Amino acid sequence: MNEEMRRYFTPPDLKAAKKRGKEKISVLEFDPIPDEMKEIGNGRKYLIKTYGCQMNVHDSETIAGILEQMGYGPAESEEESDLILINTCAIRENAEDKVFGEIGRLKTLKTEKPELVLGMCGCMSQEESVVNRILQKHQHVDLIFGTHNIHRLPHLLKEALMSKEMVVEVWSKEGDIVENLPKVREDGLKAWVNIMYGCDKFCTYCIVPYTRGKERSRRPEDVLNEVRQLARKGYREVTLLGQNVNAYGKDFTDRNYRFGDLMDDIRKIGIPRVRFTTSHPRDFDDHLIEVLAKRGNLVEHIHLPAQSGNNEILKIMARKYTRERFLELVDKIKKAIPDVVLTTDIIVGYPGETEEQFEDTLSLMREVEFDSAFTFIYSPREGTPAARMKDDVPHEVKKERLHRLNRLQDEISRKKNEALRGQVVEVLVEGESKKDPDILSGRTRTNKVVNFRGPKHLIGEFAHVRITEPRTWTLNGEWVEEADLRQVGG
Numbered sequence: 001m002n003e004e005m006r007r008y009f010t011p012p013d014l015k016a017a018k019k020r021g022k023e024k025i026s027v028l029e030f031d032p033i034p035d036e037m038k039e040i041g042n043g044r045k046y047l048i049k050t051y052g053c054q055m056n057v058h059d060s061e062t063i064a065g066i067l068e069q070m071g072y073g074p075a076e077s078e079e080e081s082d083l084i085l086i087n088t089c090a091i092r093e094n095a096e097d098k099v100f101g102e103i104g105r106l107k108t109l110k111t112e113k114p115e116l117v118l119g120m121c122g123c124m125s126q127e128e129s130v131v132n133r134i135l136q137k138h139q140h141v142d143l144i145f146g147t148h149n150i151h152r153l154p155h156l157l158k159e160a161l162m163s164k165e166m167v168v169e170v171w172s173k174e175g176d177i178v179e180n181l182p183k184v185r186e187d188g189l190k191a192w193v194n195i196m197y198g199c200d201k202f203c204t205y206c207i208v209p210y211t212r213g214k215e216r217s218r219r220p221e222d223v224l225n226e227v228r229q230l231a232r233k234g235y236r237e238v239t240l241l242g243q244n245v246n247a248y249g250k251d252f253t254d255r256n257y258r259f260g261d262l263m264d265d266i267r268k269i270g271i272p273r274v275r276f277t278t279s280h281p282r283d284f285d286d287h288l289i290e291v292l293a294k295r296g297n298l299v300e301h302i303h304l305p306a307q308s309g310n311n312e313i314l315k316i317m318a319r320k321y322t323r324e325r326f327l328e329l330v331d332k333i334k335k336a337i338p339d340v341v342l343t344t345d346i347i348v349g350y351p352g353e354t355e356e357q358f359e360d361t362l363s364l365m366r367e368v369e370f371d372s373a374f375t376f377i378y379s380p381r382e383g384t385p386a387a388r389m390k391d392d393v394p395h396e397v398k399k400e401r402l403h404r405l406n407r408l409q410d411e412i413s414r415k416k417n418e419a420l421r422g423q424v425v426e427v428l429v430e431g432e433s434k435k436d437p438d439i440l441s442g443r444t445r446t447n448k449v450v451n452f453r454g455p456k457h458l459i460g461e462f463a464h465v466r467i468t469e470p471r472t473w474t475l476n477g478e479w480v481e482e483a484d485l486r487q488v489g490g
């Protein structure tokens with residue numbers, strides 16, 4: 001390997017990624033694309049395949065923004081692509097398996113079309129074991145970069161196009177913030193806005209603190225400007241993104257400004273709906289609840305991952321709250337926002353979970369009555385503390401617990417949705433239903449999917465819909481025209 005190549009061979013290091021130092025977080029500005037790189041993509045097409053969470057979806061929008069500034073255009077298919085990037089997720093084993101399947105499958109295309117650049121980025125790139133496996137078994141991959149150096153893409157891509165070796169550049173540092181990154185937003189109605197990056201919680205099952213670096217918040221003025229710009233462009237909804245949005249501002253050394261303050265300022269911007277994801281119950285403070293209770297554009301939906309209802313399991317998960325503290329928080333939220341919709345994440349079959357401990361989770365679900373839940377069987381992630389824990393719960397038992405949990409949640413979801421029968425709800429109409437183009441589909445402020453028959457000009461607008469047929473996961477209804485609505489409202 002020559003000197004030049006060595007510069008582009010920086011593999012990941014999970015041990016280094018775990019360190020949390022006192023170094024000041026740098027806010028960097030994205031450098032304009034150098035002239036010699038602006039035409040690299042002329043006549044070439046790109047395809048990004050995105051796995052995982054909204055953070056990844058939004059990163060893909062940034063990657064698309066950079067590529068389009070380099071002259072690339074979007075491709076409709078793999079066959080017409082000159083560049084395929086797989087933006088990966090490391091949160092669960094099956095997501096990783098799918099990515100390796102995809103990389104293996106693309107070997108045929110790469111053989112037929114050797115000038116195709118095949119790259120991988122996202123959370124899996126930050127893992128040593130993944131990069132080693134690709135180096136050993138998937139030499140047809142041309143480029144690997146991580147979550148901290150997306151802004152370096154023009155340089156890395158140029159190198160990948162020129163070099164015969166695989167270009168690997170993954171930074172295991174705690175992370176900086178890069179502002180002014182270009183973005184191609186996929187949707188003209190709803191936009192994602194990062195407010196912070198990384199996570200310092202180190203839940204024992206989770207790989208994110210290793211792949212996304214330490215908690216670092218964007219300056220409020222940068223976030224507010226971005227939201228104002230989106231409002232001016234006519235976006236109807238923004239979702240503020242962070243692995244743990246409730247920790248927003250904890251890292252500021254020059255001001256005392258937290259997530260509640262940010263929400264209070266965003267409330268004053270003329271964008272109709274504002275959501276956020278994801279919350280950590282531990283950092284959810286009273287000021288935030290007070291601000292959310294003011295409503296306006298702040299919607300009455302909170303995703304609050306509980307993960308378990310048992311104190312011993314919560315302790316070994318290192319969630320840093322108890323069942324009692326979680327229920328207290330839920331109680332406070334419900335008192336302040338009586339019609340709030342709460343949703344959650346639950347992991348079943350954590351190493352050593354007993355039947356009694358699992359039943360505590362069921363009873364928590366009954367007590368809180370979440371409107372819906374993302375439920376998972378625990379999946380070990382190499383490099384995390386939980387992966388080293390003794391796990392004597394047979395897989396069949398875990399599957400059976402998941403089944404019981406889902407049955408209970410379905411019952412609760414059905415009951416919650418049934419309560420909406422006959423009510424008129426505000427729906428942001430997103431488009432035609434996937435199953436039937438004669439039906440329109442959209443979401444309520446509480447993020448529930450509503451399907452109804454209505455004129456196409458409603459797409460992109462707010463419509464009022466009377467719920468006539470509540471189901472477990474969706475609501476069917478009928479459009480209420482403005483004149484009828486006035487009568488309904490009196």
Ligand code: SF4
Binds near residue numbers: 202206
């Ligand atoms: S709060 Fe826990 S689960 Fe969420 S990203 Fe951080 S470590 Fe992972």
